[in-house]
Amino acid sequence: MDALNALVALSNFVIVPAIAYGAQLALGALGVTLIYGILRFSNFAHGDTMAFGTAITILGTWGLQAAGISLGPLPTALLALPLGIAVTAGLVLLIDRGIYRFYRRQKAKPVILVIVSMGVMFVMNGLVRFIIGVDDIGFTDGERFLISAREFRDMTGLREGLAIRTTQVITVVTAALCVAALFWFLNRTRTGKSMRAFSDNEDLALLSGISPERVVAVAWVIAAALATTAGVLYGLDKSFKAFTYFQLLLPIFAAAIVGGLGSPLGAIAGGFLIAFAEVLVTYPLKKVLTYLAPEGWGPDGLVQLLSTDYKFAVSFGILIVVLLFRPTGLFKGQSV
Numbered sequence: 518m519d520a521l522n523a524l525v526a527l528s529n530f531v532i533v534p535a536i537a538y539g540a541q542l543a544l545g546a547l548g549v550t551l552i553y554g555i556l557r558f559s560n561f562a563h564g565d566t567m568a569f570g571t572a573i574t575i576l577g578t579w580g581l582q583a584a585g586i587s588l589g590p591l592p593t594a595l596l597a598l599p600l601g602i603a604v605t606a607g608l609v610l611l612i613d614r615g616i617y618r619f620y621r622r623q624k625a626k627p628v629i630l631v632i633v634s635m636g637v638m639f640v641m642n643g644l645v646r647f648i649i650g651v652d653d654i655g656f657t658d659g660e661r662f663l664i665s666a667r668e669f670r671d672m673t674g675l676r677e678g679l680a681i682r683t684t685q686v687i688t689v690v691t692a693a694l695c696v697a698a699l700f701w702f703l704n705r706t707r708t709g710k711s712m713r714a715f716s717d718n719e720d721l722a723l724l725s726g727i728s729p730e731r732v733v734a735v736a737w738v739i740a741a742a743l744a745t746t747a748g749v750l751y752g753l754d755k756s757f758k759a760f761t762y763f764q765l766l767l768p769i770f771a772a773a774i775v776g777g778l779g780s781p782l783g784a785i786a787g788g789f790l791i792a793f794a795e796v797l798v799t800y801p802l803k804k805v806l807t808y809l810a811p812e813g814w815g816p817d818g819l820v821q822l823l824s825t826d827y828k829f830a831v832s833f834g835i836l837i838v839v840l841l842f843r844p845t846g847l848f849k850g851q852s853v
Contacts (some may be wrong), residue, residue, distance in 0.1 A: 523808035540692035543788030544747035558630035564766035570745025574601030777846025
């Protein structure tokens with residue numbers, strides 16, 4: 518019985534939150550790796566693209582709520598998500614046409630595009646703060662829990678309860694649908710195959726009649742959709758604050774690089790690896806170890822390896838190790 522209580526406690530505070538967080542990081546990392554695979558530069562504005570898409574979705578959510586429109590037990594933000602994706606896609610296409618295309622035509626080195634993307638990042642961060650402010654915003658409505666800790670205890674008779682939030686389930690289901698749709702698009706459609714060909718060999722793709730501008734435009738639209746979806750899911754699961762998404766850029770890039778830049782499968786694997794590492798290292802294991810240890814032998818301290826204030830240091834540490842010993846990542850993507 519104590520072993521089951523330990524498993525439930527670990528699931529409640531580590532496994533379930535890490536799965537939801539990993540799905541959010543995986544979607545964000547997919548957008549980063551897609552742009553890197555097509556345009557060959559690391560887009561540092563991706564985190565603020567997530568913030569912008571989420572801010573537009575929040576505004577749409579407030580509008581729907583004011584009109585009395587909702588999804589009942591599900592968050593209203595899911596109805597406003599297409600608006601956020603559309604506006605974000607329009608913005609990134611405008612930025613590409615106005616800024617990045619100039620440097621592509623000049624055959625600028627990737628490091629130049631990275632620096633340019635950092636400038637875009639600061640501008641977008643300011644734009645988001647101007648649009649929606651700097652406060653912490655909660656925009657989740659509907660049913661909060663799919664199953665509450667009390668209901669779980671009543672059903673099982675265990676001392677520990679397992680609480681599964683509706684937003685966690687929505688995150689995992691939405692991420693799975695997005696990943697399935699992306700892989701179907703890349704492997705089954707003509708445009709997706711053109712993007713893969715362009716990523717593998719740009720010169721050969723041009724000789725085959727593939728339009729580079731079309732491939733780039735589609736890549737930006739998909740990246741915007743992934744960024745907005747990841748940002749909204751993260752905001753629903755936790756809350757929205759513009760600066761949080763700026764900080765989220767580190768674990769997203771760590772996930773993309775650990776998995777292998779340019780590898781979609783690597784982005785997904787890297788997202789879950791970073792998420793589980795962050796959550797496990799910063800969780801105090803005292804309760805779990807107390808259940809597993811003989812009576813009276815439980816630890817006195819929290820058994821917490823790192824404070825939650827340093828959770829981003831975990832992804833940074835993993836990133837450094839991977840860059841030192843396997844720069845192509847777990848799935849042998851592009852070398853950094």
